[in-house]
Amino acid sequence: MDGGGRVVQSLSGGYGLRPPAALGIAPRAAFAPARVLLRGERARRGPTRWTLHFAKPAPRGLGLTLAAALLAGVTAYGAERGGEYQAFVAREGGVGDYAARALGFGVSAVTISGQSQLSENEILALAGVDGKTSLPFYDAGRARKNLEAQPLIKQAGVRKLYPDRIVIDIVERTPAGLWQKDGEISAVAADGTAIDTMRDKYQALPFVVGEGANAHLDEYQALLDASAELRPRIVAGVRVGDRRWTLKMRSGVDVELPEVDPLAAMATLLTEERQSRLLERDILSVDLRVPGRVFVRLSEEAAAARDAAKPKKVAQ
Structure with missing residues (x-):
């Protein structure tokens, strides 16, 4: 230095x-x-x-005469000793490059x-x-x-x-997200172009899965931006049929969003979570694909407990 x-x-x-x-x-x-x-x-x-x-x-400042002589000499030498000429080219480049550097x-x-x-x-x-x-x-x-x-x-x-x-x-291009397809994970730019393999430095980037998910990374990012306090609990966005998103929650719950206006469905999910802690229940999935309706799929244990709690008919 x-x-x-x-x-x-x-x-x-x-x-x-x-x-x-x-x-x-x-x-x-x-x-x-x-x-x-x-x-x-x-x-x-x-x-x-x-x-x-x-x-x-x-x-x-070397003269043209020297360059011409050098060119002729190397060419003649190469014609006579083919193997040596290839070695010369590998070491010094083409005759033209060699002469140009000399000049x-x-x-x-x-x-x-x-x-x-x-x-x-x-x-x-x-x-x-x-x-x-x-x-x-x-x-x-x-x-x-x-x-x-x-x-x-x-x-x-x-x-x-x-x-x-x-x-x-x-x-x-700047890495903007991670995309998994056929089991392979790539870092992708905002336009969806795969630019690198998975590295530790990319772990904090939004993670999308499925055919076409990389090309709709901006849509998934908008969903994350609208998820407020739920964002740390969202692990990935799965592109379904290249038409809509299913959110994978850290708890294992799937949130199925509609093809049209998924942001409105996200607002509904936030309201339900704030009012009833929906995502903390013993459930497998939340289906928001029908506007204004929320369908919940219970786990097997929760379904069995619900059935057991139902009033039983008394035999007459």
């Missing part, structure tokens, strides 16, 4: 950009000649904007903004930026498509700034 609070770390051993496996301070012996400065401390949460710089940019068009800075869920290394990998990248042969359009194919990224922009800089701007 230098006097300005910046972390200095080696990202490559050449003129490219090879991000480390994890951000940290490497021993002095591990530093290669080319170094990168990470400007500013990355916040643990919230979108960030950061720029990677080489302390020693790629050398410039000073290697990537010496990458600026990324809008990122919070994904790591810098993940973004660089998706964008296809590494130590073999050169600006003339870098396909910004393909990089944008690759970034937007990642479910966490809603929108991406990639720009090339000559001679040696790439700018990546992204808009991430």
Whole structure:
């Protein structure tokens, strides 16, 4: 760390950009000649904007004659020694990239903004930026498509700034709920897009179950917002026939809501609970699908107790 609070770390051993496996301070012996400065401390949460710089940019000013000679030499060598040429490409990239870097068009800075869920290394990998990248042969359009194919990224922009800089701007999707389908649980965005697998950090998100439940997450959220003091007792919302909701209560009681105006049914449930503690009784379900009516299904024990309490006919 230098006097300005910046972390200095080696990202490559050449003129490219090879991000480390994890951000940290490497021993002095591990530093290669080319170094990168990470400007500013990355916040643990919230979108960030950061720029990677080489302390020693790629050398410039080599003549076209040298580049042409290099190109011809490498090509001839590759034609003669096919296996060695493939090894050269794997190590240095294509001949065009190699020549462009020799002319000073290697990537010496990458600026990324809008990122919070994904790591810098993940973004660089998706964008296809590494130590073999050169600006003339870098396909910004393909990089944008690759970034937007990642479910966490809603929108991406990639720009090339000559001679040696790439700018990546992204808009991430934010996890808004958990969705269970066929036994698998995914974190989903507000638009229903599955963006991640289940992780501990998502446990507090609203939980919906069933076909189409993810696409109606906003409806379930509205029901939760209207549930007042019942909200901590609601475990999940089950989408039934992709038409209506059944609420799963922590006590095990099912609350069946109507397809039309479920918010009015929620208001009825609140009234019943406040007046008679309906959900604390020995019941299995509350059916609110008929407007203005409340049907309750008793547990087997409660039903047996009710039957036993009924007056019995006296034989004459």
